[in-house]
Amino acid sequence: MIHQYQNNGYRIVLDVNSGCVHVVDELCYDVIAILRGQNEEQTAESLKSEAVWGLIKETLGEKYPEEELKEALEDITELTEAGQLFVPDTYEPYIGEVIKRKTVVKALCLHIAHDCNLACKYCFAEEGEYHGRRALMSYEVGKKALDFLIANSGTRRNLEVDFFGGEPLMNWQVVKDLVAYGREQEKLHDKHFRFTVTTNGVLLNDEIQDFINQEMDNVVISLDGRKEVNDNMRPFRNGKGSYDLIVPKFQKLADSRNQERYYIRGTFTRNNLDFSEDVKHFADLGFKQMSIEPVVGDETDPYAIRESDLPQIFEEYDKLAQYIIEKENKGEGFNFFHFMIDLEGGPCLSKRLSGCGSGTEYLAVTPWGDFYPCHQFVGDEDFLMGNVEQGITRPEIADEFRCCNVYTKEKCKNCFARFYCSGGCMANAYKYAGGLQDAYDIGCEMERKRVECAIMIKAALAEERK
Missing domain, CATH: 1.10.10 (Arc Repressor Mutant, subunit A)
Structure with a gap:
């Protein structure tokens, strides 16, 4: 092709x-x-x-x-x-082997807090409640989740745990206790935990920053860009904006990590289709690792992206790509997650064909210990896979996810970007396109554009260096 x-x-x-x-x-x-x-x-x-x-x-x-x-x-x-x-x-002749491959659990998304101190308007987690109730994960539940991960990780040594929410810092003592427990278990089982925390930064302070820098392989910090954009979509529950409080904390944290091993992550909506300006704002603030994700929502949501928005979004990606080239040539480059592409190595065969591993290699754990295929399925009882007490009680769900790949999805078979997006997000396909084997069309259009821009950037920089 x-x-x-x-x-x-x-x-x-x-x-x-x-x-x-x-x-x-x-x-x-x-x-x-x-x-x-x-x-x-x-x-x-x-x-x-x-x-x-x-x-x-x-x-x-x-x-x-x-x-x-x-x-x-x-x-x-x-x-x-x-x-x-x-x-x-x-690749296609090997798809049967990919489907039948023995998978082990290698990553958990621990919902350490189903609660939040912000009221983001687009939040799929409903201010941390996930269609359920506010709750904080206990140390005992978290400990059993880590035990499950160790027991089901086979010979894999490196294991990944993301402390997620809601807002994880609202349950900070349990985060610290679980990290300590994980470090103890590493020595006993010849494993290594790579911990990550995703935070809105409201509760970030020097003590938490020091712990993050000592123990967390990565940290994801949430900011939507310019002050007016961020404060419109990410306010406190009283309506007050969060920008002025969190930006100095994020700048300090990023600098303390030498501008490495973190991502500042934003979301763009219909309210800021000029999102390239938000990425430029991140750069002006001094950030070097960044991402701006398109919001995903129902068309009835006023902020949701519609098909009619795509031409403007494509223009923004083009503007952003040209800006990145200019900054790189000035020695002021930064990493934009969606334009990072490996044209020489790239992911292994199974990842190219079947994606992130949700439901098979990656699971989300609720505060009370239930397992779901990923954080976006939490609260949907059709995808409840088991719990930390009994383990996986519905393996057929994992089998269904294992069978999803770029050759079983009709919309992926003839798509040039299929080996870069690996079939896209299954949660988005399920919620907005009708099923795991379908594809979220608007998301696919944006992904194709991002792949084209990412390749162009590589080509342009190679030409400049000749």
């Missing part, structure tokens, strides 16, 4: 199955378009046929000299012979 597009003056050709990216001139771009229009799976032998040459000459002969056309076709044939263009799909 070949994907061609133009962005920021570059003509880019992506060979989907090999992952090879080619920046080409107009002539080669046009020839490849002719070839893929005839057959998405051209071979080196077919490219040498008289029929192919005749078609190219007939279609492009008036636009380009014959010698240049011949030279372009020879270059394309050479790339095809080298396995860098028109590469056949070698």
